[in-house]
Amino acid sequence: MRALQRFTVTAGIGLLALLGAGHQASAQIKIGAVLSVTGPASFLGDPEKKTLEIYVEEINAKGGVNGQKLQLVFYDDAGSADNARTFATRLVEEDKIVAMVGGSTTGATLAMIPVFEDAKIPFISLAGAIQIIEPVRAWVFKTPHTDKMACEKIFADLKTRKLTTIALISGTDAFGKSMRDQCVVVAPKAGINIAIEESYGPRDSDMTPQLTNIRNKAGVLAVVNPGFGQGPAIVTRNYRQLGITLPLYQSHGVASKQFIELAGPAAEGVRLPAAALLIADKLPNNDPQKPVVVNYSRTFLHNSGQAVSTFGGHAYDGLMILVEAMQRAKSADKAKVRDEIERTKGYIGTAGIVNMTPTDHMGLDLSAFHMLEIKGGDWTLVPGT
Amino acid sequence: MAELLQFISSGLTVGAIYALVALGFTLIYKASDIINFAQGEFVMLGGMTTVFVALAGVPLPLAALIAIVVTTAIGLALHRLAVEPARGASPVALIMITIGASIFLRGIAQIVFDRRFHSLPPLLGADPIQFGGAAILPQSLVVLASATVIVTLLWLFIDRTLLGKAVIATAANRLAARLIGVDTRRIVDFSFAVSAAIGAIAGVLITPIALTSYDVGTLLALKGFAAAMLGGIGSAPGAVVGGLLIGMIEALAAGYLSSNYKDAVAFLIILVVLISIPQGLFGRAKIERV
Numbered sequence: 001m002r003a004l005q006r007f008t009v010t011a012g013i014g015l016l017a018l019l020g021a022g023h024q025a026s027a028q029i030k031i032g033a034v035l036s037v038t039g040p041a042s043f044l045g046d047p048e049k050k051t052l053e054i055y056v057e058e059i060n061a062k063g064g065v066n067g068q069k070l071q072l073v074f075y076d077d078a079g080s081a082d083n084a085r086t087f088a089t090r091l092v093e094e095d096k097i098v099a100m101v102g103g104s105t106t107g108a109t110l111a112m113i114p115v116f117e118d119a120k121i122p123f124i125s126l127a128g129a130i131q132i133i134e135p136v137r138a139w140v141f142k143t144p145h146t147d148k149m150a151c152e153k154i155f156a157d158l159k160t161r162k163l164t165t166i167a168l169i170s171g172t173d174a175f176g177k178s179m180r181d182q183c184v185v186v187a188p189k190a191g192i193n194i195a196i197e198e199s200y201g202p203r204d205s206d207m208t209p210q211l212t213n214i215r216n217k218a219g220v221l222a223v224v225n226p227g228f229g230q231g232p233a234i235v236t237r238n239y240r241q242l243g244i245t246l247p248l249y250q251s252h253g254v255a256s257k258q259f260i261e262l263a264g265p266a267a268e269g270v271r272l273p274a275a276a277l278l279i280a281d282k283l284p285n286n287d288p289q290k291p292v293v294v295n296y297s298r299t300f301l302h303n304s305g306q307a308v309s310t311f312g313g314h315a316y317d318g319l320m321i322l323v324e325a326m327q328r329a330k331s332a333d334k335a336k337v338r339d340e341i342e343r344t345k346g347y348i349g350t351a352g353i354v355n356m357t358p359t360d361h362m363g364l365d366l367s368a369f370h371m372l373e374i375k376g377g378d379w380t381l382v383p384g385t
Numbered sequence: 386m387a388e389l390l391q392f393i394s395s396g397l398t399v400g401a402i403y404a405l406v407a408l409g410f411t412l413i414y415k416a417s418d419i420i421n422f423a424q425g426e427f428v429m430l431g432g433m434t435t436v437f438v439a440l441a442g443v444p445l446p447l448a449a450l451i452a453i454v455v456t457t458a459i460g461l462a463l464h465r466l467a468v469e470p471a472r473g474a475s476p477v478a479l480i481m482i483t484i485g486a487s488i489f490l491r492g493i494a495q496i497v498f499d500r501r502f503h504s505l506p507p508l509l510g511a512d513p514i515q516f517g518g519a520a521i522l523p524q525s526l527v528v529l530a531s532a533t534v535i536v537t538l539l540w541l542f543i544d545r546t547l548l549g550k551a552v553i554a555t556a557a558n559r560l561a562a563r564l565i566g567v568d569t570r571r572i573v574d575f576s577f578a579v580s581a582a583i584g585a586i587a588g589v590l591i592t593p594i595a596l597t598s599y600d601v602g603t604l605l606a607l608k609g610f611a612a613a614m615l616g617g618i619g620s621a622p623g624a625v626v627g628g629l630l631i632g633m634i635e636a637l638a639a640g641y642l643s644s645n646y647k648d649a650v651a652f653l654i655i656l657v658v659l660i661s662i663p664q665g666l667f668g669r670a671k672i673e674r675v
Contacts, residue, residue: 205595209640
């Protein structure tokens with residue numbers, strides 16, 4: 001018995017030493033990611049997760065950042081802001097990450113912001129609403145275009161087509177609501193009159209009552225649908241079902257092939273503002289974004305087998321901005337990295353060309369958006385936008 | 386007038402689905418006094434299985450048939466493996482078992498299928514039929530017609546066949562039914578299987594209109610339960626009327642009041658029914674001799 005006891009103790013100490021040694025040897029840079037891979041935002045979170053995994057592996061294969069390998073610590077919030085908040089706390093307290101790239105949805109991001117602000121960890125969000133970076137918070141950045149920019153781009157196109165009286169039908173999720181609020185604020189300046197507003201829950205399966213009200217409102221010349229997920233797909237299907245022929249505009253929240261698949265033939269003629277990524281091969285050759293977006297599209301398709309999505313592109317931009325900031329700071333120190341992220345200038349990404357300042361933690365302007373129209377089940381560029 | 390017609394047609398479509406789910410609840414309740422909250426998952430399994438089997442290359446009608454058979458088998462397994470062994474437990478425990486089963490099925494669906502939304506091509510084409518200024522999808526008519534056919538068949542079965550009488554006997558008094566030679570376990574097996582089949586058929590039919598994903602079952606089960614309670618749990622025509630009513634009230638509320646309160650309608654109805662008329666519209670109040 002005594003020999004056995006001694007053996008067990010020795011083995012235990014040996015194991016601990018091994019574990020300790022192992023831990024020393026691989027001091028990895030831990031990057032956290034909380035994404036909505038399941039649930040109503042799954043076509044945002046799924047390509048985001050795949051992108052982060054593909055590129056972390058690629059970066060590590062080339063030697064990592066500043067000589068250290070990256071380690072991705074990932075959680076799925078299933079589209080719930082509560083879950084996101086819990087995982088954020090876990091990332092800070094248990095996993096001890098040094099930076100965070102994530103927050104697929106506006107709701108999840110807003111819930112997590114206080115956690116990362118308190119812990120002073122740089123947080124690059126992948127969500128759309130303008131509240132994420134306005135008012136500017138020291139530790140929070142974002143890569144996607146804001147909902148305000150989407151409204152401005154859509155209204156500019158409406159003005160060009162002389163469709164100045166519109167209807168708004170928005171989802172009651174955080175992004176839909178935020179974009180609806182921004183559109184209402186921006187409309188008078190853009191010369192657009194919102195004649196009627198309707199809304200739907202993010203999990204509703206039938207929007208014909210709301211669209212019937214819109215159809216019966218006199219003077220409406222076009223309809224704008226802020227929202228993301230399955231809602232806009234059902235709105236688009238119901239739109240055609242009711243025989244409404246007015247131009248329909250979606251937000252960049254539907255910038256994924258899955259929207260076209262779900263909406264089917266109803267998606268023909270729908271317009272939306274989106275990043276150059278969706279029309280990578282159709283960009284003119286002198287467009288500075290072309291090499292980046294074509295390369296990303298091919299890598300993503302090759303590694304995941306799925307068509308490219310702008311949401312995956314936002315994750316790519318977030319990761320690259322973070323990695324380049326770490327390389328410029330020559331360390332993974334949270335404060336230094338934060339400062340370098342804020343100094344990002346001339347970064348050419350999938351969303352556009354990023355120039356951040358202490359008061360602008362997104363760095364994109366309206367030229368980063370193009371107006372696309374869905375034709376023949378594919379994206380086409382509306383000329384001149 | 387045209388918009389009222391539109392709201393009614395939307396309401397009837399979604400109401401027909403609630404009716405089919407409510408029928409499932411009713412059938413199982415009739416045979417065994419159990420409320421089966423996994424009913425919504427049967428609808429989900431019907432839709433999702435069809436989508437995935439069709440994606441694997443199987444022609445659509447065969448895929449739908451396979452989906453219905455698989456779901457029926459799962460319904461049977463639910464009874465044999467989860468409910469039957471706990472037969473003597475209190476009704477609350479049995480309900481908790483079915484809720485647990487629904488969570489389990491939902492979790493399995495995420496892994497076996499995926500977490501995205503899916504659609505199916507409609508049976509009779511996608512062009513809406515115009516009448517009186519309103520547009521109704523041919524698929525909606527298919528759903529309504531199927532609900533009617535299923536209800537009629539069920540009613541004929543319960544009323545005119547010996548097996549149907551055996552179901553009523555089991556529902557009335559389990560011990561007495563066994564004493565006269567009814568195999569009550571088989572009867573409850575049968576009710577679970579038929580409910581699962583009805584749920585699967587509903588799932589296949591509604592997917593072209595309302596899309597499907599791994600978690601559509603929860604809300605459907607709750608609304609189907611509301612419909613069953615409204616119509617009077619234990620009454621098949623009541624389930625159908627309850628489902629159509631809830632569908633229409635939802636559509637009218639979304640159209641005339643605000644779409645934000647649409648889901649609240651079903652839950653409000655459950656509250657009102659349970660408090661003031663627990664036997665529902667068509668049920669008979671239970672009177673016990675003391």
